Amino acid sequence: MPMPEVENDLENALVGAPNHRRADKRTLPYCSIADSESLALRFPQTIDENLRHQIIAYADRYDIQTGLLNFHSFQAELDSAIRRAPAGTEIATVWIDLLNLRREFALWGVDAAGALTRSVANVLQAHAQSDALIGRISGRSFAFSIPAPRSDPAARRRLQDVMDALLQLGAAGCEATPEVAAGVAFYPSDALVAEDLLRFSSLAAARARYTHSSSVLTFQPGMKKLLMRSHILEVEIGKALERNEFSMLYQPKIDLVTGKVLGAEALMRWTHPEWGAVPPSEFIPIAERSALIHRVFDFSLRVALEYACRWSQLGIAPSVISVNVSAANLRRDDFARRVRNLMAEFPISAVELELVVTETLLLDDEELFAARMRQLKAIGVRLAIDDFGTRYTGFNLLKRLPLDTMKIDRCFIRGIHRSADMRMLCSTIIAMARHMKLRTVAEGIEEPEELDVMQQIGCDAGQGYLIQRPVDPDDFIAFLRKWPESSRSHGFTNASELCHVDHLYGIA
Ligand code: C2E
Ligand code: MG
Numbered sequence: 001m002p003m004p005e006v007e008n009d010l011e012n013a014l015v016g017a018p019n020h021r022r023a024d025k026r027t028l029p030y031c032s033i034a035d036s037e038s039l040a041l042r043f044p045q046t047i048d049e050n051l052r053h054q055i056i057a058y059a060d061r062y063d064i065q066t067g068l069l070n071f072h073s074f075q076a077e078l079d080s081a082i083r084r085a086p087a088g089t090e091i092a093t094v095w096i097d098l099l100n101l102r103r104e105f106a107l108w109g110v111d112a113a114g115a116l117t118r119s120v121a122n123v124l125q126a127h128a129q130s131d132a133l134i135g136r137i138s139g140r141s142f143a144f145s146i147p148a149p150r151s152d153p154a155a156r157r158r159l160q161d162v163m164d165a166l167l168q169l170g171a172a173g174c175e176a177t178p179e180v181a182a183g184v185a186f187y188p189s190d191a192l193v194a195e196d197l198l199r200f201s202s203l204a205a206a207r208a209r210y211t212h213s214s215s216v217l218t219f220q221p222g223m224k225k226l227l228m229r230s231h232i233l234e235v236e237i238g239k240a241l242e243r244n245e246f247s248m249l250y251q252p253k254i255d256l257v258t259g260k261v262l263g264a265e266a267l268m269r270w271t272h273p274e275w276g277a278v279p280p281s282e283f284i285p286i287a288e289r290s291a292l293i294h295r296v297f298d299f300s301l302r303v304a305l306e307y308a309c310r311w312s313q314l315g316i317a318p319s320v321i322s323v324n325v326s327a328a329n330l331r332r333d334d335f336a337r338r339v340r341n342l343m344a345e346f347p348i349s350a351v352e353l354e355l356v357v358t359e360t361l362l363l364d365d366e367e368l369f370a371a372r373m374r375q376l377k378a379i380g381v382r383l384a385i386d387d388f389g390t391r392y393t394g395f396n397l398l399k400r401l402p403l404d405t406m407k408i409d410r411c412f413i414r415g416i417h418r419s420a421d422m423r424m425l426c427s428t429i430i431a432m433a434r435h436m437k438l439r440t441v442a443e444g445i446e447e448p449e450e451l452d453v454m455q456q457i458g459c460d461a462g463q464g465y466l467i468q469r470p471v472d473p474d475d476f477i478a479f480l481r482k483w484p485e486s487s488r489s490h491g492f493t494n495a496s497e498l499c500h501v502d503h504l505y506g507i508a
Pocket of ligand 2: 356386
C-alpha cells in the first residue's frame, strides 16, 4: 500500500530543491508510470542521499501519481497472494480501462488528466477492503484483485459497485465523467498465475469496450478468438477490397400513400472465399477503426452510383439512391469534396444521392457533423438520419442539421399494431419530423399490420421485408417490374403509376 510519508517527502524534496521551480506530483507526466531510473534523473543531486534512495525505492514499487502498486509489484503481489491462498480460494482480478484519459489530456491538459486518474484511484481505494490489491497497470489501466468466488452473487455485486461508483463520479460533480470498460478473470478457473489473470481480464475489458458495456464482463475463452477474429478481419477487409469480394444489395423504399417506389437503399455485402457471408454489422465497425472505412465508403458510393446511373439510362430509376455513411467518413475534412468528385464520375441527372447517417454518431461531435452536413447539402446531397429514436438526439440538434429525411428505427415498428404506447410514440416522432419539415421513413416493416399502422399515423415512406428484402441489381429490376401487380396485395390501388418500367417490360 502507498507510503504517505515518502509521498510527502517527495513533494517536499521537489518544492525545496534549490534552483528548481515549484513542482508537485501533478507535473509528472500523466500518462507515464515513472520508473525509478527516470525519476532519479528528475532529482537534484543536492537532496539527501538517504531520501533519494527512499524515493527511488518507492517508485520501484508504486505509481507515483496515484500511490497504487505499479504493474510489476501488482503482478508479484498477486502471485504471492495466489501462493498463500488456502485450497478452495477463488480470486477475482478486475482490469479497468479509463477510456477518456487521452481526450481529457488533449482537451484540458495535464492537470485535468491527472485529476481524472486520481479520482479513479480514490474510488478504487475507497472500495478496497484489507483483502484487496490495487494497481495502476499502465497510463490508463487499473487493476484490483479480491478473493471472490466466481458464482457468488455478493462478490459480483461488490465488483459492480466499484464500476457504478466510477461511472457516478461525474454525476457527483467531478469535472469529467470517467468512461471505463472493465473485465474480470478468476483464479483458478480462468488462469493460475497473475500474468494470465491480467491478460485475460484485459481481454474481457477490451470486449466490454467494444460492446460499450457498463458491466464488468467476465472473461470467456471465446473472447480471445473474437479479438483475434477482429484483428484478422481488419487484414481481410483490405484484401477483400482488392479481390473484389464486396457487393451491394438494394432495398426499395416506397411511398406509403401511393405505393410508388421512391428510392433504393444500397446495403453492402461481403462474401469471403472461405468464411462465406460476413454481415456488415460485423465488418463495418472494424473498418471504422482504421482508414479502411474510407475505401469501403468510396466502394459503396461508386457502385451504388454506377447502378443508379444504369437504371436511370434504362429509364427505370427510383428517384433517390441512399448510401450509408460512417462517423469516421464524416470526420474527414475533405469528405464533401470526395463525394462531389465521385458523383462527377457519373452522368446521373434523374437520380438524387441521399447519404444516411446514423443517429448515434451525431451525438459524438455535434458541431463537426453539423458543419460537414452543411457542406454536403451545398453540393446537392440529400441527408437522412438513420435509426431515429435509438439514442437521444435532442430536438435542438435536429433543428440545426440540414436534414431531409428521418428514418424511424425498426425497434419502434416491430409489433406496433399490438402496442398503443409504440403507436403513440411513433405518432409523436412523425409529428415532430413534420414540424421540422422532414420526411419520415419506417424501417424494417415485416407485417401487413405494421404497414397499416404506419400508413394510418401518417408515416411518409417505408421499407422492409414485407415489401422486398435487399436484393442484387438484377433482382431489383425484377422487383420494379413486379411491384405494380404485387402492390395491390398491400392495398395500393393505383398500380400503373408505381414505377416507370412499363415501356421496358410491356406492363400494361
Ligand atoms: P441500416 O442502415 O439500419 O440498414 C437496415 C438493416 O436492416 C439492413 O441490414 C437491412 O438488410 C435490414 N432490414 C431491412 N428490412 C428489414 C426487415 O424488414 N426486418 C429486419 N429484421 N431487417 C431488415 P444489413 O444489410 O445487415 O445492414 C446492417 C447495418 O450495416 C446497416 O443498418 C448499416 O448501418 C450498416 N451498413 C450496411 N451497408 C453499409 C454500407 O455500405 N456502409 C456503411 N457505413 N454501413 C453499412
Ligand atoms: Mg441505414
